Amino acid sequence: MGTRTGKVLRIEKSSIYDGEGLRTVVYVKGCPLRCQWCSTPESQLVECMMDYGYDATPESILKEIRKDEVFFFHSGGGVTISGGEVMLQSDFVRDILAGCKEDGLNTAIESSLFGSYEALEKLLPYLDTVFVDFKIEDEELHRKYTGVSNAGIKENIRRLNDSFKGNIHVRIPCIPTVNMTEENMEMTAVFFRNLKNINDIELLPYHRLGIETYRKLGKEYILSDVETPSDSDMKELASKLSAFDPGCRILIAGRGVNP
Template sequence: MEGTVLRIEQGSLHDGTGLRTVVYLKGCPLRCAWCSTPESQSKSIENGFGQNMTSDEVIDEIEKDSIFYFHSNGGVTISGGEALVQADFTREILKKSKYIGINTALESSFCVPYTEIQKVAPFIDTLFVDVKIFTNELHKKWTGLGNQQILKNIRRFLIEYPNCEVRIRVPVIPGINMDIMELLMTACFVADLDRFVPLELLPYHRYGMHSYELLGKEYPLKDTPAPSPKEMFELADQLARTVPHLPVATLAKTFIY
């Protein structure tokens, strides 16, 4: 089976446990104003971004670091764009990885029909799923689509796949969702889920500006500053203190009450 791969990065420490190889696939239904990889949005190869690969070719790249996975409890992470835009291709990579004993993780927005999630779910050890904005109208304004499908998919997945570790992530963007009431709604949603799920706050950054230039596109949030570590810690602390029994993490510190 062949799919469109944006790139493959080896040696990642931030996309799951241990040392990981991250396979970034092309294609995404969302158009987030803060997107750091605009070159991943289109499923087609454009301006030199992306290449067609078979699932076996991807597995060959993943296996190159298999010794490091063993010693660090690492593995492979499939990301995007939105990997589930290519759900059949993603399934083949995850299934083959599991077959040869490699730990698997998926990073997704869950903004797809649930049938696409079901294709890959049996082969995921860890799921990182985004709840970018909780208020449906704001989500549609800043990403192009509403979030009702996303929230329904999360609830259903947690019930049907209890053995998969799930972590919910929120990108914190000043002027968009860096509002305590907006974040509290997300935190309450997570705390009310059918099983224990930690919440991770990810600070906004502008690392993708160069990619916008290469694509001839204007970056929508060029004047938006990144939140400081102090601001992120304060937000995480406030959420954890307000919502009982919810672990809230930033990139550098975890608060558990």
């Protein structure tokens, strides 16, 4: 692994939301997207600022991960690397994942898949699971609300579907006034319909947990007037997506909606 270093936001222990069993989640810094609903604006810049982030080597991260091996063993858990955007520090992330695999640990990443496929391809030999954060199907709206095109993202999803032998889970943040429309759900279903290796699509209700961090950073939170969708709103959205038949199971924050 040499002397390679990366920028890490934080490490969270015993997560139950980022893969099977209890997970240790490593959040790396830096993200090329500027999603208007981002709940971790402190992760967007690669540079460490204030008390957000620190320099680390792959071996120093693996040392922390190994402290949790007993929990992985008893729960069927493992390690998830999230961000920020993991593809932005692909060499650093690859080294961590390779070390995890040498230790026999289950591995996952969470990624928007924005970036070169070559960056993603470096990680795939060391992965059991990929969580794809899919924002909006419509390219114009995606550019409006995230600052970037989704054309490359969709191509990376297609290539991942064709080449990756592990599990692929899609997660969609559901934001009223942004992407919770019948039209977007239909377009999303059409896109995923022929991607046969997608395990499921999980709908995540929008929340405003990052507002305090925006205040600390002196940033404006653009969607401050948008409310969290109700349970009935989420069920209705899931039913619409299911009716358009994306070809895989639909979940609401981990709860099954269709067989």
